[in-house]
Amino acid sequence: LAKTTQPISMDSYEGQEVNITCSHNNIATNDYITWYQQFPSQGPRFIIQGYKTKVTNEVASLFIPADRKSSTLSLPRVSLSDTAVYYCLVGDSGTGRRALTFGSGTRLQVQP
Amino acid sequence: ETGVTQTPRHLVMGMTNKKSLKCEQHLGHNAMYWYKQSAKKPLELMFVYNFKEQTENNSVPSRFSPECPNSSHLFLHLHTLQPEDSALYLCASSQPDKKNTEAFFGQGTRLTVV
Numbered sequence: 032l033a034k035t036t037q038p039i040s041m042d043s044y045e046g047q048e049v050n051i052t053c054s055h056n057n058i059a060t061n062d063y064i065t066w067y068q069q070f071p072s073q074g075p076r077f078i079i080q081g082y083k084t085k086v087t088n089e090v091a092s093l094f095i096p097a098d099r100k101s102s103t104l105s106l107p108r109v110s111l112s113d114t115a116v117y118y119c120l121v122g123d124s125g126t127g128r129r130a131l132t133f134g135s136g137t138r139l140q141v142q143p
Numbered sequence: 144e145t146g147v148t149q150t151p152r153h154l155v156m157g158m159t160n161k162k163s164l165k166c167e168q169h170l171g172h173n174a175m176y177w178y179k180q181s182a183k184k185p186l187e188l189m190f191v192y193n194f195k196e197q198t199e200n201n202s203v204p205s206r207f208s209p210e211c212p213n214s215s216h217l218f219l220h221l222h223t224l225q226p227e228d229s230a231l232y233l234c235a236s237s238q239p240d241k242k243n244t245e246a247f248f249g250q251g252t253r254l255t256v257v
Contacts, residue, residue, distance in 0.1 A: 065245065067246075072231060072251065072253065073248075073250060073251065074145070074147075074233045074234075074235065074248025074249055074250055074251050075186070075233075075246075075248050076145070076248070077245040077246065077247070080245060131176060131188065131191075131235065131237065131246050132188060133178075133185050133186040133188075134185060135185050136185060
């Protein structure tokens with residue numbers, strides 16, 4: 032299993048851009064990088080997924096350098112409702128389990 | 144609404160009770176998962192089912208007994224639980240034979256053992 036390392040917590044203010052970096056030095060060739068968001072007492076929610084370079088959707092952007100040993104989730108202009116825990120997962124979805132092993136995540140606190 | 148429904152949303156049970164948690168998905172997924180999340184802790188993967196077969200059991204005590212009668216339903220049978228088993232129990236589903244699948248989670252069952 033590719034181990035991931037993220038900051039335990041981050042603080043930001045409304046309207047700022049937030050970048051959360053995840054390290055995954057042992058990422059395998061078939062592995063995808065997936066980010067989830069979790070609010071208290073709710074199940075995680077898929078945010079974005081990528082394999083290489085840059086992926087953007089209506090919620091976030093995901094930057095992946097050429098060596099794929101890290102990735103950065105970028106949240107543009109955060110609001111109070113973005114306060115949550117963000118998880119970076121690395122795995123090959125074809126095997127099921129590897130893609131869904133969660134680490135400690137990054138607790139983002141957005142202040143007014 | 145994620146397409147994964149868990150019932151009940153809240154459950155209080157005594158240590159001698161027997162209860163069951165239910166998870167249902169109609170997303171056409173063939174993999175289903177049970178997670179446990181204790182207060183302010185990461186999600187702990189408990190069980191994995193692929194095409195109705197259990198493929199993962201992460202050293203979960205036998206007082207937790209999963210059942211997957213078909214690809215759309217997953218149960219977690221509980222008996223003689225301990226207070227430390229109080230947690231949020233989450234069910235998820237995914238399509239494991241797709242390369243870049245995402246997982247869909249239910250809202251969870253908040254379990255309190257008294």
